[in-house]
Amino acid sequence: MLHLDRLTRRSIVQKKLHLPACVHQVRSYHLNPKLVNYHLINKPVSCFSVTLTLGFFIIHLCFNSDLACMLYYITVLCVVCSCLKELFLSIFKYFYIFLFSILLHQIMPLTPSSVASNTRAQAQKSPSTTDILKAIESLSTSQSSQFSELKSSISTLTSQVADLVSEKAFFRAEIGVLRSRIDVLESRPVPSIDSSSVIFRESTERSKIEFNAIAYGVPESAANTAALRVNDDLRTLSNLLGQITIPVPTNLKLIRLGNSNAKKPRPLKVICQSKADASQLILNFNSQTRNGLLPEPGFRIVRDKTTLERELLRKAHSDLQRKIESDSSDFTISYVNGVPSVIKAGPKNMNPRGGSNHQPSSTQHLH
Numbered sequence: 001m002l003h004l005d006r007l008t009r010r011s012i013v014q015k016k017l018h019l020p021a022c023v024h025q026v027r028s029y030h031l032n033p034k035l036v037n038y039h040l041i042n043k044p045v046s047c048f049s050v051t052l053t054l055g056f057f058i059i060h061l062c063f064n065s066d067l068a069c070m071l072y073y074i075t076v077l078c079v080v081c082s083c084l085k086e087l088f089l090s091i092f093k094y095f096y097i098f099l100f101s102i103l104l105h106q107i108m109p110l111t112p113s114s115v116a117s118n119t120r121a122q123a124q125k126s127p128s129t130t131d132i133l134k135a136i137e138s139l140s141t142s143q144s145s146q147f148s149e150l151k152s153s154i155s156t157l158t159s160q161v162a163d164l165v166s167e168k169a170f171f172r173a174e175i176g177v178l179r180s181r182i183d184v185l186e187s188r189p190v191p192s193i194d195s196s197s198v199i200f201r202e203s204t205e206r207s208k209i210e211f212n213a214i215a216y217g218v219p220e221s222a223a224n225t226a227a228l229r230v231n232d233d234l235r236t237l238s239n240l241l242g243q244i245t246i247p248v249p250t251n252l253k254l255i256r257l258g259n260s261n262a263k264k265p266r267p268l269k270v271i272c273q274s275k276a277d278a279s280q281l282i283l284n285f286n287s288q289t290r291n292g293l294l295p296e297p298g299f300r301i302v303r304d305k306t307t308l309e310r311e312l313l314r315k316a317h318s319d320l321q322r323k324i325e326s327d328s329s330d331f332t333i334s335y336v337n338g339v340p341s342v343i344k345a346g347p348k349n350m351n352p353r354g355g356s357n358h359q360p361s362s363t364q365h366l367h
Helices: 006-014 023-031 034-042 047-063 066-107 110-125 129-187 195-209 226-243 275-290 307-325
Strands: 212-216 253-256 268-271 300-303 331-336 339-344
Touching (some): 195 307, 212 275, 226 253, 226 268, 307 339
Antiparallel strands (some): 212 268, 212 300, 331 339
16 A cells, blocks of 8 residues: 555654655555556647647648758657657656655555554653542642631631721720810910919919918907907917917917908918928827817818919819719818829728818818
């Protein structure tokens, strides 16, 4: 069989057997042998040569010309030579094809084995169904793990967003409280006095008031002159202090504070000769009251206060009054770090009489 199928021709190309173009005609001659007769018989004779020969022959018969006769013989010779040439070429071509057909008979038995080896190599390289299933299973496992990680990440983000929302609400509430406090602070009048001057005035005033003591609940005199009223106030104060066995300091100076009021006596400022006398008077009064000696109702002695301290004390009394009006009766005024503040009343704030040691009367005059 000289028939070359597609795989055989591909194998020949792969083996790099570069054959001439006439080898491809072997397959044509094998399929149609009549082509050989066509090339050997019909192809050498051309129409132009035959026409030219007949033309010179007719001229020679009609005119009996030597030139035409010579041309006739030359043309016949050329035709014969051409025929011989075509004949020899066809014979040589057929013989060449025959030799290559024998060569192909020797090559073709090797072709099926090479095709089979190539087929086996391709079969070995092509993936099997098991490999495909394993690849699909591996891909599915990888995607499942990635999906689990994504799900856990989404859960974490959801919890974090919930925490952020709660923190945002908390911060909003805190911001609202701070804004309200800022509004309260801004609504208060800002003192125009410089803080340094306030501190200087406070220190100067504090050094002066260390000589003074304030006595509350001392009845006022009804005398017409100031001297008589001062003498009456001194005698009344001495009697009140004598009831609780407290000595009266010498060389006292007494001054009534505030405007006259018929309902209650005005506070009495006691100015001593020294700071020690003033502080000793206040200390003796507090010691006697703690020891159980009860003075007259409403009578008490406290140290003098500066202008700033009186303002703070008035503010504390105002806050206490608001709390009392709002049914909060368990509050009292106490000094915290030297500043009067409204705090809840406790056992340590109560004196033996059941009252607070730090809560002054809400109706007293503060100057």
